[in-house]
Amino acid sequence: MTTKIKNPSIYVSTYKKYNEGSLYGAWVDLTQFDDKHDFIEFCYTLHKDEEDPELMFQDFEFFPKEFFSECGISDELWDWLELDEEQKEIINAFTECFGTDFKTALEKYEDAYMGHYDTFGDFVEELFGDINQIPDHLINYIDYEAVERDYAHDYIEHDGHIFNNNW
Numbered sequence: 001m002t003t004k005i006k007n008p009s010i011y012v013s014t015y016k017k018y019n020e021g022s023l024y025g026a027w028v029d030l031t032q033f034d035d036k037h038d039f040i041e042f043c044y045t046l047h048k049d050e051e052d053p054e055l056m057f058q059d060f061e062f063f064p065k066e067f068f069s070e071c072g073i074s075d076e077l078w079d080w081l082e083l084d085e086e087q088k089e090i091i092n093a094f095t096e097c098f099g100t101d102f103k104t105a106l107e108k109y110e111d112a113y114m115g116h117y118d119t120f121g122d123f124v125e126e127l128f129g130d131i132n133q134i135p136d137h138l139i140n141y142i143d144y145e146a147v148e149r150d151y152a153h154d155y156i157e158h159d160g161h162i163f164n165n166n167w
Contacts, residue, residue: 007031008063008081010073012043014053025058036078064092066102076102093161112167120157124148 013025033039047053060068067077094109117123128147156163
């Protein structure tokens with residue numbers, strides 16, 4: 001199985017081969033499997049030359065490090081693989097903003113997510129305008145920089161993704 005560009009992949013070998021000085025293994029594209037069980041079965045088939053292969057995951061690419069270890073793959077990786085690219089980006093921003101793990105981010109990000117904006121100021125103008133229904137002739141009198149400073153207490157931004165701090 002060959003690795004496709006930017007597909008989450010793992011280099012799979014065994015401890016026996018490694019201890020014998022062999023680097024034999026293969027890059028395995030995780031998008032080819034429905035679940036972890038199918039992936040593990042494939043890995044055992046890949047190393048069927050051993051009686052009871054002890055799988056060793058030597059490297060990984062294109063997925064978060066928190067799901068990888070040399071001796072096992074997190075069950076949560078399969079939840080992550082089911083997300084579309086936009087969801088992955090939002091969840092990554094959520095974990096950066098709040099320092100949470102993936103599981104918490106997956107459960108909570110929708111409650112806190114306000115949207116994607118070019119700038120925090122764009123978000124503030126839209127939200128403030130929606131809440132206050134400002135007449136057009138008064139818009140130029142609003143000090144949006146001051147409003148933005150106030151809103152910065154309740155909202156946090158990462159890569160254009162805005163979250164409510166009170167989730």
